[in-house]
Amino acid sequence: MVLSRRASAFLIAVGLWSWVIWPTFLRNIWADERSFAGGTAQPFFLVHLVLVVVSLAIGTALGVLGVRGWRGARGARAA
Template sequence: MSKPVSWFLVLFGVWSWFIWPNFLRNIWSDPRSFDGGPQPFFLVHLVLVVVSLAFGTAIAVIGIRGLRGSGRRTR
């Protein structure tokens, strides 16, 4: 994997960790999220955030491995 692609994947993972927690904070403060307990509106968005963070982390790990592996190539 090339270095530019690896960096793109790492930056995508960092971006995911920047965006999705902020999104969850906004959903948490939405009045539709809780009414005597978590509502389906909140639960659906919570699953979206968790899955997105998991994918973002996995993509960043692939990018980091790509960066680490790119230095080991012989010409």
């Protein structure tokens, strides 16, 4: 399957967006008073940490697919 350049650009944008938004979200959760008690991470923080890690993994995968699709579309046009 060959992705169009438009679809590939969208996937790249989603991947980049994930890497802009989720680290900011994690910094905000880290600073929240509900995240730590007595120096120990609370379930509130741990749940959000898992959410951030999974979202970054998905964003990375989509970005990689977008880059591969972009390169594949360029090769398909040349052929």
